[in-house]
Amino acid sequence: MTAFIARRVAIGIMLLLLMSVIFFALTRLTPGPPFSPGEDPKVKQEQIDKRIHSVGLDKPWYAQYPGYMIALSHGSLGDSYQYNKPVSQLLAERVPNSVLLLMTAITVALLIGIPLGIFAATRQYSKVDMATSLVSYVGISVPSFVLGLFLLLFGSVYLRKLTGNAISFPLFGMHQGDNTSVADLVWHMVLPVTSLAVLSIAVYSRFMRSSMLEVLHQDYIRTARAKGLSSRVVNYKHALRNAALPIITLIALEIPQLVSGAIITEGIFSWPGMGQLAFQATVVRDYPVILGVVMLVAFLTVVFNLLADVAYAVVDPRIRY
Amino acid sequence: MANPPVDPVLPGGGRPRPGIGGERYEKAVAAEQELRTQSIPEGIDVPDLPEEAEIGFWRLALLRFVRHRVAAFAFIVLALIGLTAIVVPLLQGDLYRLQDYRHGYGAPLQFHPRQVAPLGISFTMPWTDHLLGTDDLGRDELARLIRGARVSLSVGFLAMLGYLIIGGTFGALAGYYGGIVDNLLMRFTDMIIAMPFILVVVAVTAAFGGVSLDKLILVIAFLGWAQIGRLMRSQFLVLRDSEFAQAARALGASDWRIITRHILPNSLTPIIVSATLGVSGIVLLESALGFLGYSVAPPEPSWGNMLGEFEAHILKDTLYLVFFPALALVVTALCINLVGDGIRDALDPRQR
Numbered sequence: 001m002t003a004f005i006a007r008r009v010a011i012g013i014m015l016l017l018l019m020s021v022i023f024f025a026l027t028r029l030t031p032g033p034p035f036s037p038g039e040d041p042k043v044k045q046e047q048i049d050k051r052i053h054s055v056g057l058d059k060p061w062y063a064q065y066p067g068y069m070i071a072l073s074h075g076s077l078g079d080s081y082q083y084n085k086p087v088s089q090l091l092a093e094r095v096p097n098s099v100l101l102l103m104t105a106i107t108v109a110l111l112i113g114i115p116l117g118i119f120a121a122t123r124q125y126s127k128v129d130m131a132t133s134l135v136s137y138v139g140i141s142v143p144s145f146v147l148g149l150f151l152l153l154f155g156s157v158y159l160r161k162l163t164g165n166a167i168s169f170p171l172f173g174m175h176q177g178d179n180t181s182v183a184d185l186v187w188h189m190v191l192p193v194t195s196l197a198v199l200s201i202a203v204y205s206r207f208m209r210s211s212m213l214e215v216l217h218q219d220y221i222r223t224a225r226a227k228g229l230s231s232r233v234v235n236y237k238h239a240l241r242n243a244a245l246p247i248i249t250l251i252a253l254e255i256p257q258l259v260s261g262a263i264i265t266e267g268i269f270s271w272p273g274m275g276q277l278a279f280q281a282t283v284v285r286d287y288p289v290i291l292g293v294v295m296l297v298a299f300l301t302v303v304f305n306l307l308a309d310v311a312y313a314v315v316d317p318r319i320r321y
Numbered sequence: 322m323a324n325p326p327v328d329p330v331l332p333g334g335g336r337p338r339p340g341i342g343g344e345r346y347e348k349a350v351a352a353e354q355e356l357r358t359q360s361i362p363e364g365i366d367v368p369d370l371p372e373e374a375e376i377g378f379w380r381l382a383l384l385r386f387v388r389h390r391v392a393a394f395a396f397i398v399l400a401l402i403g404l405t406a407i408v409v410p411l412l413q414g415d416l417y418r419l420q421d422y423r424h425g426y427g428a429p430l431q432f433h434p435r436q437v438a439p440l441g442i443s444f445t446m447p448w449t450d451h452l453l454g455t456d457d458l459g460r461d462e463l464a465r466l467i468r469g470a471r472v473s474l475s476v477g478f479l480a481m482l483g484y485l486i487i488g489g490t491f492g493a494l495a496g497y498y499g500g501i502v503d504n505l506l507m508r509f510t511d512m513i514i515a516m517p518f519i520l521v522v523v524a525v526t527a528a529f530g531g532v533s534l535d536k537l538i539l540v541i542a543f544l545g546w547a548q549i550g551r552l553m554r555s556q557f558l559v560l561r562d563s564e565f566a567q568a569a570r571a572l573g574a575s576d577w578r579i580i581t582r583h584i585l586p587n588s589l590t591p592i593i594v595s596a597t598l599g600v601s602g603i604v605l606l607e608s609a610l611g612f613l614g615y616s617v618a619p620p621e622p623s624w625g626n627m628l629g630e631f632e633a634h635i636l637k638d639t640l641y642l643v644f645f646p647a648l649a650l651v652v653t654a655l656c657i658n659l660v661g662d663g664i665r666d667a668l669d670p671r672q673r
Contacts, residue, residue, distance in 0.1 A: 264612065
């Protein structure tokens with residue numbers, strides 16, 4: 001087990017190093033400079049050249065790369081071109097907001113999706129099962145940005161009109177002005193969390209249902225039933241334990257994907273998270289920020305993959321590494 | 322006693338139908354006839370082969386799919402959308418980008434009486450110039466929706482083709498050869514999976530300064546094949562040690578022949594299912610990119626970039642301009658998912 005973890009960690013580090021090279025090259029080799037005069041006629045070309053020289057972009061990418069890695073080994077991700085702040089500081093401001101949003105969404109999705117899947121599987125082909133399938137189909141087919149859009153439209157714009165300015169969900173942001181109370185935060189989170197959670201609920205309930213059905217058709221379940229155990233004990237004690245295993249992998253693999261998907265949700269609801277930060281950075285070619293976010297997500301993916309494998313081995317004694 | 326001429330059963334199951342097998346069929350029939358007349362002694366009754374033709378795997382799957390009513394219906398809807406996307410833009414020409422500033426924000430479903438005279442008979446009937454209204458620049462919404470379907474579907478299917486070619490090759494080689502090849506290819510796949518997909522696609526397309534349809538398909542195909550690759554690898558990993566692959570190897574078949582003729586056909590079922598379901602994922606991804614402004618460049622419409630202007634429409638209360646592309650998107654994705662599930666049920670009834 002220790003050898004397995006050590007080997008995986010080594011592979012993970014190599015993977016991240018390789019990715020840093022590729023992404024570093026990719027950002028530097030793509031056409032278009034990060035600094036351009038834009039529409040301001042007062043900006044002179046010499047100033048732009050000076051700026052490009054000061055961040056070292058006039059050198060070829062392989063000459064810039066060692067500098068980036070040396071800075072990284074000292075814990076620095078470089079300075080953002082756009083904000084003139086260290087990228088690590090920007091990430092420290094934005095990442096907690098994203099984590100708050102995503103973790104809430106995942107928790108809500110798990111709390112609803114998994115019981116729904118179990119419920120549907122234990123009553124296969126019943127009306128509840130059919131309804132769950134239908135809802136999850138629609139949930140999978142509605143992209144989160146369309147859902148977010150309509151939530152914004154109905155929850156914010158129409159609700160306000162309907163109730164005469166009395167009740168409406170906030171249109172954007174995390175807080176109303178300087179109000180930093182928890183209630184205000186929760187009120188601001190309702191719509192973005194809903195738009196993120198619906199897709200995950202659909203995925204989890206579908207996955208849980210098929211996983212549970214597969215287990216319920218196995219021989220040991222028939223044996224348990226033949227022993228005369230109540231269906232509650234069979235379903236929740238015998239079947240659920242094995243059926244819940246694959247969910248661990250699913251969640252671990254979903255989290256980094258969600259970060260990527262949150263770019264759009266954060267954009268719609270103007271949520272000050274790292275998705276929004278990264279998107280704005282790609283628009284203005286703020287290389288250090290793009291690299292920082294990409295490497296952070298890659299790091300998370302590698303870590304969660306490893307955690308999933310270890311967790312799997314812990315809960316399932318049949319698996320040996 | 323003489324036996325009636327019978328259709329032979331060819332190795333590999335199924336019977337050749339007359340007129341289809343050609344020379345191979347004729348030879349097989351002749352051989353079977355000779356066998357039956359020569360080697361059977363007089364007086365021994367040979368039971369006739371069953372009259373009804375055996376149904377092959379794919380035909381059986383097709384029958385199951387057609388009987389799956391929801392999936393068949395979804396397939397018809399999808400085929401109609403696809404046909405419209407191909408045919409209508411050819412007939413309409415440039416209608417999707419013709420601007421009419423005087424009639425911007427035209428409401429949908431506005432009929433007015435109009436004199437028409439087909440075949441010399443003149444009568445009045447309800448008529449509309451723009452069935453689904455017009456957008457801010459007075460462009461016909463329906464024409465734009467249909468043109469957008471062309472973008473969505475071609476990106477969906479062609480990028481999936483790219484996934485299959487790239488991921489399929491990677492997965493097949495990794496699974497079949499194992500060892501160091503497997504290790505290298507799979508670490509590369511891990512790397513692709515570890516990237517934040519949307520962000521990287523946005524970064525790459527942003528770098529090219531707005532993309533054309535073909536570049537968009539290539540970017541998505543090169544960044545998204547990893548899941549198919551992993552699936553293909555797991556299939557090949559199991560099947561390369563199967564009895565039939567060993568038998569082929571013992572007979573001296575080359576690696577290429579074993580991979581393409583023996584393992585590939587047997588690994589197709591889960592790949593087909595996963596690929597079909599994957600198409601809807603790509604369609605949604607393309608619309609998300611369009612929404613962010615990184616799909617095909619205007620004036621070329623895509624459902625995503627039609628939705629991207631939602632803020633203006635919310636303020637102007639022209640909700641139909643958000644509603645129609647959203648509906649088109651959801652219906653298309655739903656149909657693809659339903660067809661994919663129908664195919665899974667048809668190919669592998671145990672998973673139902």
